[in-house]
Amino acid sequence: MVVTEELADELPAEAVEEAKARAATLLLAFRHGNQLAYDHALDRLFAEHAEREVTTLLVWIAAEAVRKAYSPEVGDRVLRGLARRAPADTSRVAIDEETADAARLLEAVGAGEVGVVRALVAETADTTFLLGGLLQAVAMMLPLLPEGEAGEVVAELRRRHCGPVPEIPEARGEA
Incomplete structure (x- = not known):
């Protein structure tokens, strides 16, 4: 049986879970280039x-990833290589606007080519620009829709993601 002793500065279990969630949010934004x-x-x-606790969790996550991916001696070489190549300014998320091909994404979505859509998203380092381009395309198409169609699309999206929306009865004013 292993006995553990909680240190004075150690986080309680619920605080660790909250910090993990914050670390995951930060990692997802960084991974997808969402500045x-x-x-x-x-x-x-x-x-x-909360910088210290989240930094600790990020280091723990990175250490676990290295431990699972590499043998100990190879993992150390990988980490040393990363340390040598660290950029001078790490305050910005790396983005690559050139690889975001929203036109190809829109064509693939329109054609129902799920594999092409998945491949485009997977090969795009920065999905922020890809989805931004798709949003721009949709905004450009909205004026071309017949009157009332945009409202129906929005209502359908709300039904799919929020469940049934109760209808609001029209106010009847009697003069």
Whole structure:
């Protein structure tokens, strides 16, 4: 039987779970190149003074990933290589606007080519620009829809994602 002793500065279990969630949000934003979400998550951490606990969790996550992917001696070489190549300024998420091909994505979605859509998303380092381009395309198409169609599309999306929306009876004013 292993006996563990809680240290004075150690986080309680529920705080660890909260910090893991914050770390995951930060990692997802960084992984997908979403600079706005990354900056927002970072600002929240700084406002809460939670930098140390989240940094610890990020290091733990990275250590686990290295441990599972590499043997110990290879893992150390990988980490040393990463340390040598670290950029001078790490305050920004790397983005690559050139690889975001929203036109190809829109064509693939229109043609129902699920495999092509998945491949495009997977090969795009920065999905923020890809989805931003898709959003721009949709905005450009909205004026071309017949009157009332956009409202029906929005209502269908709400039904799919929010469940049934109760109808609001029209106010009947009697003069």
